[in-house]
Amino acid sequence: MLKVEKIEDVEKVEMGTEINGVIFLTTCAYVYSDMVFDSGCSNARKEFRDFVIRRNLDDLSVYLTHFHEDHAGNAELFNLIRAGEETKKILVRGYDVPPYRKAVWGDFEPLRGKNIEEPDVDFIEAPGHSHDHLVYFIDDYAFVGDLVVTMKPQVSFVSEKFVQIIDSIENLLKRDFEVAFGGHGVFSREEVEGYLAYLKNLREECLELYEKGLSFIEIYERVIGKPSNKAMMFETFSSGEWSRERLIKSLISVLQVE
Ligand SMILES: [Zn+2]
DSSP states (O other): OEEEEEETTEEEEEEEEEETTEEEEEEEEEEETTEEEOOOOGGGHHHHHHHHHHTTOTTSEEEOSOOOHHHHTTGGGSSEEEOOHHHHHHHHHOOOOOHHHHHHTOOOOOOTTOOEEOOOSEEEEOOSSSTTOEEEEETTEEEEETSSOOSSOOSEETTOOHHHHHHHHHHHHTSOOSEEEESSOEEEHHHHHHHHHHHHHHHHHHHHHHHTTOOHHHHHHHHTOSOOHHHHHHHHHTTTSEEHHHHHHHHHTOOOOO
């Protein structure tokens, strides 16, 4: 599945995989001016390639926010790949994609022999979701990758360090932008500000309850409540790569996450 939608002056290219007739998750690439930000997932390669060729985008640079397969999955379609030093190392070396992510997004082939250079636009390092994460700024727009995924996270990914995510969002908000284009959603500056306030407050609540001696799951029930079916599905199908407990541990910063 591939859907193109114009938001302000940016084209959002949303793609996903149909599994038993249902699309569980989608990921977005963006086209702005003569630049492409992130490249979607390889399961949608054929449709995305058709789009890229139809629009003559293959001669442009693609700017990657981080190495995950739903962002770097089709980078090889572009003449030049722009990425941070850490991202480049992983993209060239390659990595194993767990089976459930292969089903949802597709596999990732190492980008050997490809042209990968440092970004030539304004960016900041924004670790937290992954250690290699960058955020790009052009005009009134920020391309934020997975630094902001949802306004109310209910589960946390294995590499996520929420204390770093809070710092990175603070750094993001030091910059001028009006719209944040993310891998899984588009947010206004006000929404990002609200998200930062929410996370900081959530962290305070978690720390207080942790000091009172509550277990991680008890803290979860107090601060988040009953998880959605989607959150539980993530936890089950990912064999715990996404989890409720990790969200609390990550907010308290008691987890040495990899
Ligand atoms: Zn990611």
